[in-house]
Amino acid sequence: METLLIYKDDLSNKFWKINVTGNSFTVTYGKVSTVGAVKTKEFESEEICQKEANKLIQSKLKKGYVVAGSSEHVVKESAITEAFFWKLLETAKKKGEDPDEQLEWLVNHLSRRSVKDIVMFDYIFNQYYYKSYTSNLWAAAYIVMGGCSDDSFDYFRAWLLYLGKGTYETIIQDPEKIIPHLKILEEEGDVPEFEDLLYVASMAYEEKTGFDDEHYYNLYEQLSDDKYVQPKMEFDWDEDDEEGLSNKFPVLWERYGENPLG
Structure with missing residues (x-):
């Protein structure tokens, strides 16, 4: 499961993305159109992992993030060709x-x-x-x-x-x-x-x-x-x-x- 959120106001234009795989998830975050920083976390079970991921998503939504309609031009995947x-x-x-x-x-x-x-x-x-x-x-x-x-x-x-x-x-x-x-x-x-x-x-x-x-x-x-x-x-x-x-x-x-x- 992957969820991509963005936040934009007069001072900020940033993204937050979470990718859940099994009992771990990876969070990527940073300014829009950059590769961003990456963090990963592992849990005892898939159920716990999904629960924690959902909590993070809800927390971001409460702070004003919204679901991105498309990932195009939001996250730069890599400079390595x-x-x-x-x-x-x-x-x-x-x-x-x-x-x-x-x-x-x-x-x-x-x-x-x-x-x-x-x-x-x-x-x-x-x-x-x-x-x-x-x-x-x-x-x-x-x-x-x-x-x-x-x-x-x-x-x-x-x-x-x-x-x-x-x-x-x-x-x-x-x-x-x-x-x-x-x-x-x-x-x-x-x-x-x-x-x-x-x-x-x-x-x-x-x-x-x-x-x-x-x-x-x-x-x-x-x-x-x-x-x-x-x-x-x-x-x-x-x-x-x-x-x-x-x-x-x-x-x-x-x-x-x-x-x-x-």
Whole structure:
């Protein structure tokens, strides 16, 4: 349930919005046409949550707020677009000599933006991240690293996203195009994984608010309406079938089949 109220007089033009989901609600408030501030609260039951939400709504109505006819031009959802998301990743690469320093800059930058911007950054990241959950890509990661667990594939996909949109999309279509991007890792004896990139948003949120990742993920669920459920993977390859893997990706197999990274 979502309720959007506005209040306007000679001195004020502001909004107040509450979104109730299960046993918690999120309140967004501020000047009209801004993203506003965000607060969230959790209760012991859905019934208690709804009751408290109704009390807040009635309190606002008594103070002169009225129900908004439309949310258009009332609440600015976020300044983070897909183009800006990819630009942030590219900028981060210039802000440090190694991924750890770059990640630190990215977390710090996001922590200075609005909570909605943090959530939108994470939402866009996740939409691309979900698309990379493919059998082909997992087979490629398995060959490159000489094995690839569920967790390892998660970290591999995060690393892939960090390469940038064009490279990400190219490798999704043809995993063997990944080879040029592995040369530095070969020299350093490293593997193509970037686990901490998965937690950038929750780290930025904690730095901004002091609340932990559990608090953030509850908020993310309410603000993003991200309903994704990871599907069961249908593999078209067998980890014990070396001939099948070599036939599937001959170039990758020739380079890493007997000499995987890591």
